[in-house]
Amino acid sequence: MSAGLLIAAGASTVKVGQHAAAAPGMFGAVLALLGVLALIIGLGWLLKRMPGSGFRPAEGLRVVASLTVGAKERVVVVEVNGTQLLLGVTAGGINTLHQLPEPLPAPTPARLPDFKHLPNFAQLLQQRLRKEP
Known part of the structure; x- marks a missing residue:
């Protein structure tokens, strides 16, 4: 019986020094990355085209x-x-x-700060530190 096991085991023995299968190289990694990106873009396009997806604002x-x-x-x-x-x-x-009988007036756009007329931060900090609570 042990001779049968040795014969079966001998059929699948690995030779010493035999190399394992090579991992995919740089080309395979780049190809996989491009495939994943194409899948994401394709699914986004499909989701955008489906009715009721929520990406398009409601008309009116x-x-x-x-x-x-x-x-x-x-x-x-x-x-x-x-x-x-x-x-x-x-x-x-x-x-x-x-x-509402009349529409609300349009909101005024937010003013951007004027960087030329900003107070000096060091002076403001000194004033705040000198004040006693």
Whole structure:
């Protein structure tokens, strides 16, 4: 019986000094990377083309202003086909609070700071450190 095991074991013996299969080289790694990138781009394109994906803004619907009034509560002004609605948004639902007779004025763009007229930081720090609470 042990002779049968030796014969079966001898058939699958590995020769000393035999090299293992070579790992993929730099070309294989670059090819795999390009394949993964192509897959990501392709899935993104497909997701963008599917209806209801959420990437395209809804036509005729726009959030004009939003104000947080609690941990999960907000007051939102929404424009729907030219009509502005004041909505109360909570965790339990959305309620129409008011229909605005006139649209809200467009928000003024944020002013960029004028770097030429900024106060000296060292002077401001010294003034704050000298003040006694």
